[in-house]
Amino acid sequence: xxxxxxxxxxxxxxxxxxxxxxxxxxxxxxxxxxxxxxxxxxxxxxxxxxxxxxxxxxxxxxxxxxxxxxxxxxxxxxxxxxxxxxxxxxxxxxxxxxxxxxxxxxxxxxxxxxxxxxxxxxxxxxxxxxxxxxxxxxxxxxxxxxxxxxxxxxxxxxxxxxxxxxxxxxxxxxxxxxxxxxxxxxxxxxxxxxxxxxxxxxxxxxxxxxxxxxxxxxxxxxxxxxxxxxxxxxxxxxxxxxxxxx
Amino acid sequence: xxxxxxxxxxxxxxxxxxxxxxxxxxxxxxxxxxxxxxxxxxxxxxxxxxxxxxxxxxxxxxxxxxxxxxxxxxxxxxxxxxxxxxxxxxxxxxxxxxxxxxxxxxxxxxxxxxxxxxxxxxxxxxxxxxxxxxxxxxxxxxxxxxxxxxxxxxxxxxxxxxxxxxxxxxxxxxxxxxxxxxxxxxxxxxxxxxxxxxxxxxxxxxxxxxxxxxxxxxxxxxxxxxxx
Numbered sequence: 001x002x003x004x005x006x007x008x009x010x011x012x013x014x015x016x017x018x019x020x021x022x023x024x025x026x027x028x029x030x031x032x033x034x035x036x037x038x039x040x041x042x043x044x045x046x047x048x049x050x051x052x053x054x055x056x057x058x059x060x061x062x063x064x065x066x067x068x069x070x071x072x073x074x075x076x077x078x079x080x081x082x083x084x085x086x087x088x089x090x091x092x093x094x095x096x097x098x099x100x101x102x103x104x105x106x107x108x109x110x111x112x113x114x115x116x117x118x119x120x121x122x123x124x125x126x127x128x129x130x131x132x133x134x135x136x137x138x139x140x141x142x143x144x145x146x147x148x149x150x151x152x153x154x155x156x157x158x159x160x161x162x163x164x165x166x167x168x169x170x171x172x173x174x175x176x177x178x179x180x181x182x183x184x185x186x187x188x189x190x191x192x193x194x195x196x197x198x199x200x201x202x203x204x205x206x207x208x209x210x211x212x213x214x215x216x217x218x219x220x221x222x223x224x225x226x227x228x229x230x231x232x233x234x235x236x237x238x239x240x241x242x243x244x245x246x
Numbered sequence: 247x248x249x250x251x252x253x254x255x256x257x258x259x260x261x262x263x264x265x266x267x268x269x270x271x272x273x274x275x276x277x278x279x280x281x282x283x284x285x286x287x288x289x290x291x292x293x294x295x296x297x298x299x300x301x302x303x304x305x306x307x308x309x310x311x312x313x314x315x316x317x318x319x320x321x322x323x324x325x326x327x328x329x330x331x332x333x334x335x336x337x338x339x340x341x342x343x344x345x346x347x348x349x350x351x352x353x354x355x356x357x358x359x360x361x362x363x364x365x366x367x368x369x370x371x372x373x374x375x376x377x378x379x380x381x382x383x384x385x386x387x388x389x390x391x392x393x394x395x396x397x398x399x400x401x402x403x404x405x406x407x408x409x410x411x412x413x414x415x416x417x418x419x420x421x422x423x424x425x426x427x428x429x430x431x432x433x434x435x436x437x438x439x440x441x442x443x444x445x446x447x448x449x450x451x452x453x454x455x456x457x458x459x460x461x462x463x464x465x466x467x468x469x470x471x472x473x474x
Contacts, residue, residue: 009401015361039344042345106338110304115326
């Protein structure tokens with residue numbers, strides 16, 4: 001440290017924006033998400049773990065069901081959604097867990113930022129990791145099970161389900177971040193809440209693969225969209241209220 | 247910073263603050279104040295409650311009882327905007343070891359809504375003697391460098407209240423001398439500084455007023471210093 005440069009430092013006025021509003025909120029959401037992604041690009045400890053787990057799970061399921069089911073499309077919907085849920089848990093608990101382990105969460109909380117902005121920043125980075133997972137898993141499933149999941153309504157349902165999963169998962173990850181048993185608590189809390197998403201996602205995927213008309217499957221898409229909307233709004237309000245307890 | 251009648255304005259006021267962890271009381275009716283342009287030192291042994299008190303002042307923990315005021319604003323009723331006025335150097339550096347020094351300060355500049363942050367970041371990194379290492383990941387920094395980055399993070403937004411929890415940890419003699427200079431300049435600039443330390447000599451050198459935290463209660467450290 002140098003005394004001369006210190007004098008110059010303290011003599012300069014510092015201006016902070018205090019306008020608030022949605023633009024300021026979004027700037028902070030973006031800052032948190034960008035920071036998480038940048039740190040992940042260096043550390044490779046969240047997305048890469050999820051992807052490797054997901055790919056291994058596809059191979060293991062492929063070997064387990066090989067020659068034992070008459071049609072692979074009978075098991076593919078369940079396998080896809082189980083992999084997304086289980087691989088997702090691995091990453092979700094690190095989103096706040098890493099901040100707690102390194103005590104950087106305190107640094108975030110010292111800043112003049114709404115807890116919901118931190119939440120949505122984490123949600124954005126978790127969503128990105130989950131989509132990356134699916135980007136790797138779907139082609140491998142195509143090869144392993146000879147089942148094409150790259151169909152518009154399957155991808156739409158998967159995207160809606162992933163959004164809902166990231167919303168709820170990020171929320172519970174924040175809630176359990178300070179718990180010593182967060183690795184086990186997160187799935188115990190999270191997976192029961194995800195039952196509607198799991199059921200809707202599996203039913204929609206199975207219906208499309210079975211060649212049923214889309215008009216009969218729209219209700220599953222509606223369930224996923226309603227789930228996403230409810231948790232998006234609820235998280236926005238609840239996170240700020242309960243943050244002291246986190 | 248002085249009030250109209252010439253007396254220094256009280257920036258930090260702690261009144262009957264109590265805190266416990268489980269059944270163990272950590273702070274018992276702690277009361278003190280720090281004025282603008284004043285440096286107060288909080289001395290105490292390990293486990294005396296210094297860090298707990300600083301976390302409460304920074305708004306990271308809520309006291310079980312009692313009140314904390316920053317200026318005219320009670321901390322319990324203040325929103326997150328009050329955090330603009332506080333800087334904290336904690337036991338842990340509160341920086342991201344996978345990011346480099348520059349990225350860390352850019353991130354915190356965004357969180358504090360700094361206008362034109364780049365010149366400020368450069369000035370802070372230069373003052374902390376980290377400008378040459380700005381592109382290196384923090385995990386490659388020495389302990390002293392990380393501590394300097396933590397100090398830089400705490401003064402990035404130039405807060406009127408600075409809480410320094412054993413800021414000399416890991417610093418070499420030269421850096422401690424500059425830290426002493428920084429504390430003196432913060433005082434001169436009208437900031438209220440509360441610094442915790444185990445070191446009586448440094449407390450005497452740094453502070454205008456010394457408080458001694460013993461078993462969760464505050465004693466007048468100036469009296470203890472006179473007796474030493």
